[in-house]
Amino acid sequence: MSVTMKMIAKEIGVSVATISHVINGTKKVSEETRRLVLEAIERNNYVPDMTAKNLRRKKTKAAALVISSYPDNYVTKLIHGVGTRARELGYSLMLVNTSENEAYEMEALRLLRANMVDGIILSPATNRIDYLADLQRHLPVVLVNRYDPRFEDIPRVTADDFQAGYDATTHLIQHGHRHIGVIYSVPHVTTTENRLRGYREAILRYGLPFKESWIVRGFGTTEGGRLAVKTLLQQSPEITAIFVLSDHMIIGVVQELRDQSIRIPDDIALIGFGDFEAAAIIDPPLTNVSLQPDTIGRIAFDILANKIVNPEYHKHVSLPTSLIIRKSCGC
Amino acid sequence: MSVTMKMIAKEIGVSVATISHVINGTKKVSEETRRLVLEAIERNNYVPDMTAKNLRRKKTKAAALVISSYPDNYVTKLIHGVGTRARELGYSLMLVNTSENEAYEMEALRLLRANMVDGIILSPATNRIDYLADLQRHLPVVLVNRYDPRFEDIPRVTADDFQAGYDATTHLIQHGHRHIGVIYSVPHVTTTENRLRGYREAILRYGLPFKESWIVRGFGTTEGGRLAVKTLLQQSPEITAIFVLSDHMIIGVVQELRDQSIRIPDDIALIGFGDFEAAAIIDPPLTNVSLQPDTIGRIAFDILANKIVNPEYHKHVSLPTSLIIRKSCGC
DNA sequence: ACCCCTCTTGACGGCGTTTACAAGAAAAAT
DNA sequence: ATTTTTCTTGTAAACGCCGTCAAGAGGGGT
Structure with missing residues (x-):
C-alpha cells in the first residue's frame, strides 16, 4: 500500500539507517547520498509512518x-x-x-x-x-x-473566579442593589464555588443580608436559564439584580424577563459571565465578566x-x- | 516506566499471546486463566500501548x-x-x-x-x-x-447554500426591497459562491436590477463587519437591505448601523447567516438562516x-x- | 493407540530509530 | 614509504510493544 523506508532504501541502494539520518539530521551524511535520498523520497511521495516513529520514540x-x-x-x-x-x-x-x-x-x-x-x-x-x-x-x-x-x-x-464574583457583586451593591440573586449551572466545581465565594464575600463585606434561596441552580442551556430565573423570581421576589454564571443561560434569562415584561435593568439588573461578542448588541447591551x-x-x-x-x-x-x-x- | 504486556505475562506465567486474546477476545481462553489475566491487568493498572497497537493493526x-x-x-x-x-x-x-x-x-x-x-x-x-x-x-x-x-x-x-441564499433574498424582495447588499468574508469557496448564486438567482427571477458594487467583501470579524457595511453604504447608498454571510460580521454590522443611527429594519433590513442563540435577544432580534x-x-x-x-x-x-x-x- | 478438542504458546511482523561497529580515506607519525 | 591514528560515511542489527498465525500441549473420549 503505502511506501516504506525499506522500499526507498532498496530503490537507491542505501540502508534504512541512512534514510533515517537524512530525514532527522541525526548524523552527517555526504551531500551526494543526501541528495539521492531526498530525491527518492520526493519521487515516491514518502511520508514516514507516524505510528512507528511514535512507538520507537515514545513520543x-x-x-x-x-x-x-x-x-x-x-x-x-x-x-x-x-x-x-x-x-x-x-x-x-x-x-x-x-x-x-x-x-x-x-x-x-x-x-x-x-x-x-x-x-x-x-x-x-x-x-x-x-x-x-x-x-x-x-x-x-x-x-x-x-x-x-x-x-x-x-x-x-x-x-480569578473569586475576584470576578467579588467584583461583579460589589459593582451591583455599589449601585444600590441589596438583594442579588445568582444563577449557576455546574455544581461542585471550583469555578462555580469560587465565584460564589466572591459573591458571598462582597455581601459580607458590605454587611448585607443573604439568603440561600437567592442562589439557584439551572441546566446550562438557554432553556435552563429561563427556568432558573422563573424559579428565582418566584421564590425570592425581593431580588433586584441577578448574576448569571453561564454563557448560554443568560440568553434564556433575558428572554424570560422580556416575556414577563420585566425591564432590564430598571426592574432587574443583570451581569453575565463569559466571553461573548454579541453581548454588545443585545437589548440592553450586557454587562459581563470577561475571562480571556x-x-x-x-x-x-x-x-x-x-x-x-x-x-x-x-x-x-x-x-x-x-x-x-x-x-x-x-x- | 510503564508496564507492558510482557511484564504481566511473566508475572502470572502465561504468554503474551494469551493476554492479548483475553483483552481482545480474539480466541477462547479458559475462565481460569482469563480471570488470572484480568486480575493481573487490574493489579498493575496495565493499559495496552496504543502506539504499538496502532502499528500492528494499521488502524x-x-x-x-x-x-x-x-x-x-x-x-x-x-x-x-x-x-x-x-x-x-x-x-x-x-x-x-x-x-x-x-x-x-x-x-x-x-x-x-x-x-x-x-x-x-x-x-x-x-x-x-x-x-x-x-x-x-x-x-x-x-x-x-x-x-x-x-x-x-x-x-x-x-x-444547501444556494437555496439558503435564494430564500433569504426572496424573503427580502417580497417585503419590498429592491436594492439588496451582501457582505461576505471568504472568497473562492463553494459556500460563499453558492449563497451568492442563490442571491443572484432570486434577483434575476424577480427581474430586479443588480450591481456588482452591492456585494462587498470584508474580514470575517466583528471589526470586519463594521468596515464592510461602512464601505457598502458609502458606495451604494441606495441599499435598503443587507444579507450578511458570516456569523461574526453581523455583530459589527449591527454596531456600525447603530453608531450611525441607522434604524434596523426601518432604514436597513438585515438577514444573517449561521447559528446563533443570541440572535433572539439582540435589538432587534435577528432574522437569520439556520444551517444545522x-x-x-x-x-x-x-x-x-x-x-x-x-x-x-x-x-x-x-x-x-x-x-x-x-x-x-x-x- | 488414535483422534479430536480446547487452550496456550513461540516466533514473527509491522516500520522507524538508534547504537555500536566496519570500511575506507585522509592525515599524522615514524 | 610504511605504519598508525583519526575522520568520515555508511551499515547491520537490536529495539519498541502488541497482534496473529501455525503449531504444540494437554485432556477426554472411543
Missing part, C-alpha cells in the same frame, strides 16, 4: 484537550487558544468532549494514558479528581479553570509543553478578569 | 477534523457534532485549525497522511483542492461545507466511518436550511 508530539462542558463561547475560545499554541509548538491536538459526564472522562483518560499523547490539558467534570494523582504519575497534566484544591502540585491555569479564555488556553499549553520536557515543571497561573460594563446592570 | 481508531475558519458559532457546533458522533463510534478526534491558511492545511494533511488517523473530515481553505485527489487515494476523506466541484467522487456534507451545523457534523462522521470500513462508500448530503424570521428583516 507522539500530540496533546489532548479534555473538556467537560458543552461548547459555549468560552470553551470555543479556549479550544482555539490551545489549538493555536499547539500548532505553533509543533503538536497535534486531540479533542475530547465529555459532556460533563464523569464516566466518559474516565474512559477518555484511560485511553489517553496509553501513550496516545504526550500530555493532557484537562477541564474536569468535577472537583473530586482522585484519579488525577495517579494519572499525573504517567502523563503531564495541566488543569484549566477547574481544579481539585487538594492537589496543589498539579499545574493549573484559571481565571484564549489566553488561558495558550498559557495552559505552554505550561504543558514545558512539563512534557521537564516533568518537574510546575506553575499556577490565575488570570485577572475584567468587568465589562454595558447597560444591563443599570449604570 | 488508529482516530479521525481528524480539519477546519479552516475561525471558530464562530457555526464551527463550534460542527465540532461538537463531529466529536459526539466520533465518541459514539469509538473514535478519537484530532482537531486541526488552519486559520484559512493553505500552507498550514497542506502541512497538516501531509502529517495526517502518515497513518496518524484513519480518516479526515475536511473543510478546506479554498476551492482549488488539487491535492485532494492524491490524498484521497491514501486516506478516506469527507468534505464539509466547502468542496471542489471538479471532484464529484469525494463524499461531502453541505448545507451539529447535524452536518454528525452525518459527516457517519459517512467517514462507513468509508473507513468500505473505501468504495460514497454519498453526498445536502441539508435543508431554514430561515428563522425575527425582526431585523422588517416583517
Whole structure:
C-alpha cells in the first residue's frame, strides 16, 4: 500500500539507517547520498509512518484537550487558544468532549494514558479528581479553570473566579442593589464555588443580608436559564439584580424577563459571565465578566509543553478578569 | 516506566499471546486463566500501548477534523457534532485549525497522511483542492461545507447554500426591497459562491436590477463587519437591505448601523447567516438562516466511518436550511 | 493407540530509530 | 614509504510493544 523506508532504501541502494539520518539530521551524511535520498523520497511521495516513529520514540508530539462542558463561547475560545499554541509548538491536538459526564472522562483518560499523547490539558467534570494523582504519575497534566484544591502540585491555569464574583457583586451593591440573586449551572466545581465565594464575600463585606434561596441552580442551556430565573423570581421576589454564571443561560434569562415584561435593568439588573461578542448588541447591551479564555488556553499549553520536557515543571497561573460594563446592570 | 504486556505475562506465567486474546477476545481462553489475566491487568493498572497497537493493526481508531475558519458559532457546533458522533463510534478526534491558511492545511494533511488517523473530515481553505485527489487515494476523506466541484467522487456534507441564499433574498424582495447588499468574508469557496448564486438567482427571477458594487467583501470579524457595511453604504447608498454571510460580521454590522443611527429594519433590513442563540435577544432580534451545523457534523462522521470500513462508500448530503424570521428583516 | 478438542504458546511482523561497529580515506607519525 | 591514528560515511542489527498465525500441549473420549 503505502511506501516504506525499506522500499526507498532498496530503490537507491542505501540502508534504512541512512534514510533515517537524512530525514532527522541525526548524523552527517555526504551531500551526494543526501541528495539521492531526498530525491527518492520526493519521487515516491514518502511520508514516514507516524505510528512507528511514535512507538520507537515514545513520543507522539500530540496533546489532548479534555473538556467537560458543552461548547459555549468560552470553551470555543479556549479550544482555539490551545489549538493555536499547539500548532505553533509543533503538536497535534486531540479533542475530547465529555459532556460533563464523569464516566466518559474516565474512559477518555484511560485511553489517553496509553501513550496516545504526550500530555493532557484537562477541564474536569468535577472537583473530586482522585484519579488525577495517579494519572499525573504517567502523563503531564495541566488543569484549566477547574481544579481539585487538594492537589496543589498539579499545574493549573484559571481565571480569578473569586475576584470576578467579588467584583461583579460589589459593582451591583455599589449601585444600590441589596438583594442579588445568582444563577449557576455546574455544581461542585471550583469555578462555580469560587465565584460564589466572591459573591458571598462582597455581601459580607458590605454587611448585607443573604439568603440561600437567592442562589439557584439551572441546566446550562438557554432553556435552563429561563427556568432558573422563573424559579428565582418566584421564590425570592425581593431580588433586584441577578448574576448569571453561564454563557448560554443568560440568553434564556433575558428572554424570560422580556416575556414577563420585566425591564432590564430598571426592574432587574443583570451581569453575565463569559466571553461573548454579541453581548454588545443585545437589548440592553450586557454587562459581563470577561475571562480571556484564549489566553488561558495558550498559557495552559505552554505550561504543558514545558512539563512534557521537564516533568518537574510546575506553575499556577490565575488570570485577572475584567468587568465589562454595558447597560444591563443599570449604570 | 510503564508496564507492558510482557511484564504481566511473566508475572502470572502465561504468554503474551494469551493476554492479548483475553483483552481482545480474539480466541477462547479458559475462565481460569482469563480471570488470572484480568486480575493481573487490574493489579498493575496495565493499559495496552496504543502506539504499538496502532502499528500492528494499521488502524488508529482516530479521525481528524480539519477546519479552516475561525471558530464562530457555526464551527463550534460542527465540532461538537463531529466529536459526539466520533465518541459514539469509538473514535478519537484530532482537531486541526488552519486559520484559512493553505500552507498550514497542506502541512497538516501531509502529517495526517502518515497513518496518524484513519480518516479526515475536511473543510478546506479554498476551492482549488488539487491535492485532494492524491490524498484521497491514501486516506478516506469527507468534505464539509466547502468542496471542489471538479471532484464529484469525494463524499461531502453541505448545507444547501444556494437555496439558503435564494430564500433569504426572496424573503427580502417580497417585503419590498429592491436594492439588496451582501457582505461576505471568504472568497473562492463553494459556500460563499453558492449563497451568492442563490442571491443572484432570486434577483434575476424577480427581474430586479443588480450591481456588482452591492456585494462587498470584508474580514470575517466583528471589526470586519463594521468596515464592510461602512464601505457598502458609502458606495451604494441606495441599499435598503443587507444579507450578511458570516456569523461574526453581523455583530459589527449591527454596531456600525447603530453608531450611525441607522434604524434596523426601518432604514436597513438585515438577514444573517449561521447559528446563533443570541440572535433572539439582540435589538432587534435577528432574522437569520439556520444551517444545522451539529447535524452536518454528525452525518459527516457517519459517512467517514462507513468509508473507513468500505473505501468504495460514497454519498453526498445536502441539508435543508431554514430561515428563522425575527425582526431585523422588517416583517 | 488414535483422534479430536480446547487452550496456550513461540516466533514473527509491522516500520522507524538508534547504537555500536566496519570500511575506507585522509592525515599524522615514524 | 610504511605504519598508525583519526575522520568520515555508511551499515547491520537490536529495539519498541502488541497482534496473529501455525503449531504444540494437554485432556477426554472411543
